[in-house]
Every structure is written in C-alpha cells, then in structure tokens.
Amino acid sequence: VNLLIRGGRVIDPASGRDEIADVAIVNGHFAHRPADGSLEFDATGLIVAPGFIDMHVHLREPGFEHAETIETGARAAAAGGFTTICCMPNTIPVNDNATVTSYIVERARNRAIVNVRPIGAITKGSEGVELSTYGSMKEAGIVAISDDGRPVMNARVMRRAMETAHSLDLTVINHCEDLHLSAGGDMHEGVHSTRLGLRGIPSASEDVMVARDILLAEMTGARYHVAHLSARHSVAMVAFAKSKGLPVTAETTPHHFVLTEAELDTYDSNFKMKPPLRSRADVEAIIEGITSGAIDAIATDHAPHAGSEKMQEFESCPFGIIGLETAIGLTFETLVNPGHISLRKMVELFTTGPANVLRLNRGTLAEGAPGDVTLIDPAREWIYDVNKSQSKSRNSPFHGSKFKGCAVATMVGGKVVYVS
Amino acid sequence: MNAGLLGIEALDRPGIEAILTRAKHFQKPGRYETLRHKLVVNLFFEASTRTRTSFEIAAKRLSADTISITASGSSVSKGESLVDTLNTLGAMRPQAIVMRHSASGAPHFLARHLNIPIINAGDGTHEHPTQALLDALTIQDRRGTLEGLRVAIIGDIAHSRVARSNVHLLSRFGADIVLCGPAPLLPRELESLAPGISLTNDMAQAIQDADVIMMLRVQLERQHEVPMAAGEYFRFYGLRLEHLAQAKPDAIVMHPGPINRGRELSSEVADSQRSVILNQVENGIAVRMAVLEQVLQ
Numbered sequence: 001v002n003l004l005i006r007g008g009r010v011i012d013p014a015s016g017r018d019e020i021a022d023v024a025i026v027n028g029h030f031a032h033r034p035a036d037g038s039l040e041f042d043a044t045g046l047i048v049a050p051g052f053i054d055m056h057v058h059l060r061e062p063g064f065e066h067a068e069t070i071e072t073g074a075r076a077a078a079a080g081g082f083t084t085i086c087c088m089p090n091t092i093p094v095n096d097n098a099t100v101t102s103y104i105v106e107r108a109r110n111r112a113i114v115n116v117r118p119i120g121a122i123t124k125g126s127e128g129v130e131l132s133t134y135g136s137m138k139e140a141g142i143v144a145i146s147d148d149g150r151p152v153m154n155a156r157v158m159r160r161a162m163e164t165a166h167s168l169d170l171t172v173i174n175h176c177e178d179l180h181l182s183a184g185g186d187m188h189e190g191v192h193s194t195r196l197g198l199r200g201i202p203s204a205s206e207d208v209m210v211a212r213d214i215l216l217a218e219m220t221g222a223r224y225h226v227a228h229l230s231a232r233h234s235v236a237m238v239a240f241a242k243s244k245g246l247p248v249t250a251e252t253t254p255h256h257f258v259l260t261e262a263e264l265d266t267y268d269s270n271f272k273m274k275p276p277l278r279s280r281a282d283v284e285a286i287i288e289g290i291t292s293g294a295i296d297a298i299a300t301d302h303a304p305h306a307g308s309e310k311m312q313e314f315e316s317c318p319f320g321i322i323g324l325e326t327a328i329g330l331t332f333e334t335l336v337n338p339g340h341i342s343l344r345k346m347v348e349l350f351t352t353g354p355a356n357v358l359r360l361n362r363g364t365l366a367e368g369a370p371g372d373v374t375l376i377d378p379a380r381e382w383i384y385d386v387n388k389s390q391s392k393s394r395n396s397p398f399h400g401s402k403f404k405g406c407a408v409a410t411m412v413g414g415k416v417v418y419v420s
Numbered sequence: 421m422n423a424g425l426l427g428i429e430a431l432d433r434p435g436i437e438a439i440l441t442r443a444k445h446f447q448k449p450g451r452y453e454t455l456r457h458k459l460v461v462n463l464f465f466e467a468s469t470r471t472r473t474s475f476e477i478a479a480k481r482l483s484a485d486t487i488s489i490t491a492s493g494s495s496v497s498k499g500e501s502l503v504d505t506l507n508t509l510g511a512m513r514p515q516a517i518v519m520r521h522s523a524s525g526a527p528h529f530l531a532r533h534l535n536i537p538i539i540n541a542g543d544g545t546h547e548h549p550t551q552a553l554l555d556a557l558t559i560q561d562r563r564g565t566l567e568g569l570r571v572a573i574i575g576d577i578a579h580s581r582v583a584r585s586n587v588h589l590l591s592r593f594g595a596d597i598v599l600c601g602p603a604p605l606l607p608r609e610l611e612s613l614a615p616g617i618s619l620t621n622d623m624a625q626a627i628q629d630a631d632v633i634m635m636l637r638v639q640l641e642r643q644h645e646v647p648m649a650a651g652e653y654f655r656f657y658g659l660r661l662e663h664l665a666q667a668k669p670d671a672i673v674m675h676p677g678p679i680n681r682g683r684e685l686s687s688e689v690a691d692s693q694r695s696v697i698l699n700q701v702e703n704g705i706a707v708r709m710a711v712l713e714q715v716l717q
Contacts, residue, residue, distance in 0.1 A: 184644050194609035195429075197524035197546030197581060199644075266532075267525030311503055311533075313523035315544070 001028050001414035002035040005373065008043030012050060013348040014364035023048050025371035025414035032367055041416070043375055046408060047343065050363050051083025051372025052350040054324065056148070056173075056227060056251060056299035059085075059116070061107065062100070063092025068304035068392045070104065073324070074112035075390035076302070078418035080324040081407025083372035084115040084362055085302075086354075089126065090149035096121035096132035101140035113417040114410070115372070117143045117360070119173065122161045128153050131161055134168050143358045146173035148227055151209055153179055158213065162222035171223040171249075171358055174213055176234070177274065181205035186315050188261040188276040196264060198314065201276050203231035210234040214241045217248055225357050226250040228301050230275035232285030239294035249357045250289075251299040254323060254330035255397070257286045263397065269310045269317035270397040273303070290349065291340055297353035300327045304393030322391050326384055326398045328376070332405030336378070343378065350374075371414035378405045424516065424537030424715050426527055427547035428588040436553070436592060442710035443557050446481075447703070455484035458716050459514040462488040463506075464541070465521040470677055470701060471541050471550070475518050478708035484515075484716070502526065503533055510536050515716050519543075524581075537715050545579045545642055551676050552585035554707040556593075558700050559632055562672050566593035570668075572626040574600045574657060575636030575684055578607055579643060582676045583636060591616050600626035601636075601657060602648055623657055630667040634674045635659050635685050650683060659685040664694060672696045 003025040010021045024034035054077060060068035070087075077085045087104065089095035095104060101118050108116035120142035124130045126149065134145060145165055151174060152158045158174070165172045182205040187193050189200020210226055214237060217224035226238060229250045241248035255273065260280050263271040271277060289295040303320025310317050331349070335341045341349075355363030362370055386399040410418035428436070460479045464472050472488060479486040489509075500508075502521075509517065516537045519527050524544030531538050542548040559566055571590055577583045577599050590597050591614035599610055600620050611617050620626050627633060640647055647653075659673065673685070673694045681687045689695060 191609045191612050194578075194607050195584070195613055197544050197584060267528045269529075308501065311501065313502055313521065313526040313529055315523045 001371070002026050002038040003041060003371065003411065003414045004034040004038040005041045005043045005048055005375070008046045008048035008375065010048045010365065011344050011347045012365040013344055013352045014050070014366060017365070018344060023365060023373065028371050028413035030365055030367050030369050030371050041409070045377070047376040047378060049347045049374045049376060050351045050365050051410070051412065052081050052374045053084040053354040053360065053363055054082045054300050054302070054327070055086045055297055055354040055358060057085045057087055057302040057324065058090065058304065058320070059087040060304055061091060062103065067306045069111070070107045070116060071111035072390060072392045073302070073304070074108070074114045074116060076322070076324040077114045078410045079390045080326070081328050081374045081376065081410055082114060082324060083374060083410055083412045084117060084360070086117045086119050086143055086358065088119055088146060088148040089121040094121050094125050096124050096126065098133065098136040098140040101137045101142055105141040114412050117141070119144045119146050119148070121145065122147045122152055122172065123157060126150050128157060131157070131164060134164055134170060138168055138170060142170070143360060144171040144173050144225070146175065146227065148173065148175045151175050151177045151179065155212055155216065159216050159220060162216055162220040162224065166220055166222040169359070171225050173225045173227050174209065175227050176206045176209035176213065178205040178208050181208070185276070186272060187264050188278045190261060190279055192261045192264055196267070198264070201274070203233065203278060203282065206231045206275055207233045207237070210237050214246065214248055217241070218246055223247040228253050228256065228275055228299070229286065229289070229295060230256045230278050230282060232282045235285045235289035235294055239289065239292065242294065249296040250294065251297040251354070252286050252290065252295050253299060253301045254327050255321065257283060257290065258330050258334050259397070267314045268397065269312070269314055270321060270395055272314065272317055272319055273321055274319040287335065287340055290335065296357055298327065298331060298349045299354065300324055304391055305395045307394055310395045320395070322389065322393050322396050324391065325389055326396065326401070328407050329382070329384065329401070329403030329405060330398070332378065333403050337404060371411065373411040374407055375409040376405065377408045380404070380406050380408065382406055424531065425539045425549055425711055426531060427540060428549045428552050428585045429547065433592045436556070436589060439553055439707070439710045439714060440557055440560065442713065443553070443703070443706040446706040446709040452482050454713055455479065455482040455716055458484045460484045460486045460516050460518060460712065461509055461514040462486060462518045463509065464488065465491040466542070468520055468541070470704065471520065474701070474704040475541060475708050478705050478712055481705070482709055482712055484712065502530065506530050506534055510534055516712070539711060539715060542581055544581065546581050547585045548581040549585050550704070550708055550711055551582050552589040553711070554700055554703045555586055555634070555674060556589055557703045557707055558674065558696055559672070561699065561703070562696060563631060566590060566595055568594060568596070569631040570596045570598065570629055571632040571634060572598045572600060572630040573634045573636065574623060574626055574659065576605045576638045577601045577610060577636065578605045579639040580636050584613070586634065587613050587617060598626045598630070602653070623663070624666060627663050627666045630671050632672055632674060633659065633667060636676065637678065637680060638684060654683060658683065659689050661686065661688050661692065664689070674700060677701070
C-alpha cells in the first residue's frame with residue numbers, strides 16, 4: 001500500500017523530529033520517497049504522529065463475545081486513534097498457552113483493522129500457581145506476560161516468572177493489588193467510601209505489591225512493568241526504581257489522571273474500576289509522574305461490559321470501563337490543553353513509551369518501520385456520544401463530555417482504517 | 421415526582437424538623453384516612469422484623485393498602501435482576517416502595533431508573549434514615565431538644581447504617597457526637613462525615629458526661645473477617661451498669677435492636693430505667709407515618 005501524507009506537522013519522538021513535512025509509505029512501510037501513483041492525504045493543519053499504541057486492553061474474545069470481540073475492539077481502537085493494541089489474557093479460556101495465542105492472532109489477522117498483539121498469562125488460568133508456557137506463547141505471538149485482572153500474589157511464583165521472562169526477553173506486567181488488603185472492596189478506601197458505606201480498596205494494597213515487585217525485579221534482572229498505576233506512593237517507588245537504574249516501567253490510564261473518588265457519590269457503576277478512582281492527591285501525583293517521566297505510557301485498560309452487567313446494585317457490578325475512543329480527548333483536556341505536557345510528550349506516551357516497554361518495532365516514523373500513522377487535530381472540538389461507540393459495550397462515564405483535540409484519521413500499514 | 425426518602429444526608433434541618441413535628445402528632449394513637457386507596461409495597465431483601473412490621477403498621481394506620489415481599493419469597497431467587505424486580509413491581513402502580521437491601525446505594529441506584537418514590541429502610545452499611553428520625557424523636561421526648569447534647573455512639577461504627585444516619589441528623593442540630601469502638605471498626609475517616617464528631621477507642625471517655633448512649637449491634641454478617649473475641653469485646657465495649665455513673669445523671673441508653681444481651685450491653689442495662697429501647701420501637705411507627713404521609717401526599 002502506497003500513501004503520501006502531505007503538509008502535516010510531523011512529530012516523531014523516536015527521532016526528535018518536529019517539522020512540517022510529507023510522510024511517505026511504500027508497500028506498507030515508511031519510506032524516504034513516495035512511490036509513483038501514491039494515494040495522497042492532505043494533512044495541512046494536522047499532526048502526523050506514529051501510530052498510537054494502547055498496551056492494555058481487554059477484547060473479551062474468546063469467551064465474552066457479548067461484550068466485545070477482537071473485531072469490534074479493533075474498530076473502537078481505530079476510531080480512537082490507535083493502530084496497535086495489546087490484549088490481556090483474561091478471556092475464557094485464559095490465554096495461557098500457544099493454542100489460545102494462535103487463535104487470537106488468527107482472529108485478529110482475519111477480523112481486526114488494527115494490529116492486535118496478545119499478552120500471555122503469567123500463570124495457568126491466571127490462578128497464580130503454575131507458570132504458563134512463555135516460550136511457545138512467544139513463538140505464537142505474545143509480546144509480554146501478565147495475569148491482569150488479578151495479581152500474582154505468591155512472591156516465589158512472581159520470582160520464577162520474572163526469571164523465566166528475563167531469559168526470554170519478555171516484559172512482566174503486574175496488576176498490583178494485595179488481595180487480602182483489597183478483599184471485598186468496591187472503591188478507594190477513604191472519606192468517600194466511609195460516607196457511602198462501600199467497602200474500601202486501600203492504596204496500600206497497590207503500594208505493597210509495587211514495592212515487592214521492584215525488589216524482585218532487582219533480584220532477577222527482569223523487565224518489570226506496573227499496569228494501571230493509581231496510587232501516589234507507587235508513583236514514588238517507580239521513580240525510585242528508575243533512579244537506581246532498574247528496568248522498571250509503568251503505565252497509567254486516562255481515568256486515573258482525570259477522575260477522583262468523589263465521582264462515586266452517585267453510586268454510578270460507570271465509576272467502578274480497578275484500581276479504583278483515588279484521591280485528589282493521587283491524581284496530582286499521577287500527573288506529576290507523567291510530567292517527570294516516572295510514568296512511561298498511557299494505556300486505556302479498555303474493559304467492556306455488557307449493559308446488563310453494569311445495571312445492578314453497585315457492589316454486584318463488575319469493575320472497568322471502555323476507554324479506547326476517549327483516551328486522546330481526555331489526554332488533551334487534562335494534560336495538554338492546561339499545559340502540563342507538550343504535544344510531543346503526549347505522542348511519546350502513546351508511541352515510544354509503550355513501544356519501549358514491550359520492545360515493539362513500532363511507535364516511530366523511521367524508514368522501514370511499519371507504516372502506522374495517527375493524524376491528530378489539536379483544535380477540533382467534539383462531544384463523546386457513547387451510543388455511537390464502535391465498541392460493543394457502553395460502560396463509559398464520559399458520555400456527553402466535551403473535548404478539544406482528537407484523532408481524525410488512523411492508518412495501519414499505509415492503509416486508512418479510520419477517518420472522522 | 422416526589423423523591424422519596426433515600427437518606428438523612430440529603431435533608432436539611434427544617435426538613436428533618438418538619439418530619440419530627442408531624443411524627444409527634446402521630447404519637448397519639450389513632451387511625452387516619454390520609455392514604456386511603458394508596459398502595460405501599462414493602463420490599464425487604466434482608467431479614468427484618470421490627471422495621472418491616474413498623475412500616476406495615478404505619479401504613480395501615482394511615483389507611484394505605486400494603487403488601488410486603490421478602491427476597492426469599494420473590495423472583496430474586498429465580499435470578500431476576502434488581503432493576504427488573506422493581507420494574508415489575510412498578511408496573512403494578514404502587515405509590516411508594518419501602519425498600520431494604522444489603523447493598524449500600526441500592527435504593528439510590530434504583531431511584532435513578534424508576535419513577536416511583538423509594539423510602540430507604542436501610543441500605544447496606546450506608547443509611548437507615550427512619551431509624552435516625554425515630555432516635556431523634558425519642559431523644560426529644562426525653563430531653564426536649566437535640567441541641568448541644570453529648571451523644572456517644574458505641575460499637576461497630578464501620579458497618580453501621582444506623583450510626584451514619586444518626587451522625588448526619590445529630591450534626592444538623594449541633595450535637596456533640598462521640599463515636600467509639602475497637603480500632604478496626606472505627607475508621608479515622610468517620611471524623612470528616614459531618615461537623616461535631618470526635619473518635620475514641622476508650623469507652624469510659626466516650627461515656628463521660630454523655631446525655632445519650634447509643635449502643636450498636638456487632639454486625640458479624642457484614643464484617644467478612646474474623647471478629648474480635650466476644651468476651652474481649654464485651655469487656656471493653658459492652659455497656660454495663662457501672663458505666664452509667666460516668667454519664668449525666670439523666671442520660672438515656674438507646675439501641676436500634678435487635679439487642680444481644682451480654683454481647684454489646686448487659687441485661688441489667690437493657691432492662692434498666694435508663695433504657696428507652698422500647699420507646700424507640702414505639703416511636704418508629706409515628707416517624708414512619710410522618711414519612712409515608714410526606715412522601716405519598
């Protein structure tokens with residue numbers, strides 16, 4: 001596929017480029033010069049960025065196709081400006097062996113309009129006991145391992161997982177939550193949970209596991225990544241690990257830098273997620289962690305649930321919200337437009353950030369790299385209508401929110417997969 | 421549409437006073453035609469004897485038609501969701517639903533999706549508004565006012581909807597509220613629930629000069645973990661006659677029931693002249709009449 005994107009502002013953190021230029025894609029890869037007869041795309045006034053990567057999504061297939069499929073999740077990703085998404089293994093069956101990995105890769109090849117890269121389970125069934133088969137899963141296509149949705153509670157199991165992953169050059173991603181401390185909890189433990197009579201998930205349940213894992217990462221040499229960082233002490237500990245030169249990275253989600261526990265006052269289950277929305281001080285620490293570099297990537301933790309599952313009494317509702325189509329808008333609104341971060345930093349958080357965590361050969365406009373592009377209009381104002389979402393699910397707290405800045409086109413391997 | 425009564429927190433002082441004034445009027449036994457041809461559904465998803473009976477009697481005294489449904493006997497056991505259950509009942513056109521549920525916020529969630537006023541008869545560990553109102557009426561009966569009283573609430577505060585509703589109500593009247601219990605049942609955050617709250621783990625300190633001593637049941641079913649040994653609990657947080665000497669001479673002892681003799685208070689205290697536990701039960705009917713009348717008219 002040959003494409004020429006003309007006249008946009010090219011921001012490519014990998015090379016440090018920030019200039020008005022044309023970008024050529026030849027045979028699906030970035031090239032120095034355009035091929036004759038290339039399709040032309042006028043990007044005047046737009047930002048031309050490497051294709052955005054969401055390293056943390058739940059596509060629900062196999063097993064929960066009523067809530068999302070690889071096909072619909074990929075369409076939501078394209079509409080949100082993402083060209084690559086990494087799907088967590090908590091499906092039915094769990095992606096804990098090469099057969100399931102191959103199934104996901106095959107479905108994605110046939111159905112998905114963006115790149116889908118599976119993440120394999122750390123333990124069989126994500127039960128935290130027996131290591132799954134990382135070597136053959138890696139051959140089948142996984143880009144990292146995680147038991148996301150659940151933590152690895154047993155420190156010895158985590159140690160062995162890190163040792164094995166290190167030998168295979170795989171990143172270990174942990175959902176940090178001490179299950180004994182968080183047991184039964186529905187929201188952040190604090191003033192609001194006390195007032196609402198909802199059981200709390202203390203910040204310490206995240207902090208103690210981040211601390212443990214950093215020590216294990218040092219012990220084993222493994223590349224270790226904290227999923228959906230939400231608590232301020234955890235931000236500080238990741239920064240500390242980085243200052244010691246450890247290969248420790250972290251992501252946070254848009255909802256964790258946008259919303260606080262105060263949203264829960266209406267018992268609206270669209271504000272119920274794990275980790276929970278935390279205090280104002282935590283949100284400030286997360287934003288500070290983003291600007292200081294302690295946090296490497298923004299990931300959505302896109303977690304679709306069918307409407308009926310969220311239409312229950314609060315404590316019975318599942319955790320999580322969809323996020324692929326609102327991530328860029330929320331990042332503009334909360335981080336870029338108020339001046340916390342530059343446009344270039346935003347691009348970094350969605351491209352080189354996650355690409356470095358996972359060692360993906362993407363997130364760059366370098367010659368020869370896959371021709372994935374996200375075109376952004378930083379001035380366009382829009383309102384999110386969840387009922388028009390490409391996702392199968394509607395569980396978003398951002399319905400009706402106004403944004404300035406969005407993805408206007410998404411290209412995968414030089415092919416235009418989304419234009420707004 | 422009338423919003424029903426979901427909690428005390430949303431009420432202001434005049435709103436509370438209006439209900440209490442009307443309840444005082446209903447303390448005189450009698451039957452009223454006020455709610456003739458109106459239908460009230462009592463929907464109890466949690467076991468309850470006193471609250472359900474009290475609501476039933478209150479509705480009957482106002483001449484309303486009532487039906488009572490308990491979860492075990494309803495379609496809930498057939499897997500129907502809460503919203504569907506309520507929608508089904510709603511289609512039968514009651515004028516109000518009185519609801520108790522084990523999930524905090526369940527009535528608030530339903531109120532957003534239904535067009536029928538909901539009266540919260542206790543939601544999880546959140547609120548129990550009519551209990552706080554009947555407690556306030558009982559205190560007024562004995563002390564004339566709520567203003568400036570020192571009220572000690574003792575026991576499992578963390579899991580108590582009675583405590584939360586009482587704190588919101590008493591605080592509106594400028595009471596001095598002392599919350600007391602073992603540390604795991606007394607989260608520090610309680611202090612910021614409302615103005616006028618202090619916390620202590622020392623029962624003697626809580627009772628010192630108290631006008632009202634409100635004892636709470638230990639809610640084992642909501643604790644989800646190994647509780648403090650019963651003997652240890654009673655020794656340090658059980659109310660016994662010797663404690664009463666530290667309180668004001670005319671202090672009263674309250675309990676929302678059901679009481680566990682020898683667990684949170686001794687038999688002697690429960691049966692003493694200081695105890696107003698049965699007055700609370702009696703006032704429950706008057707308060708619920710006032711609430712039903714306000715919501716349905």
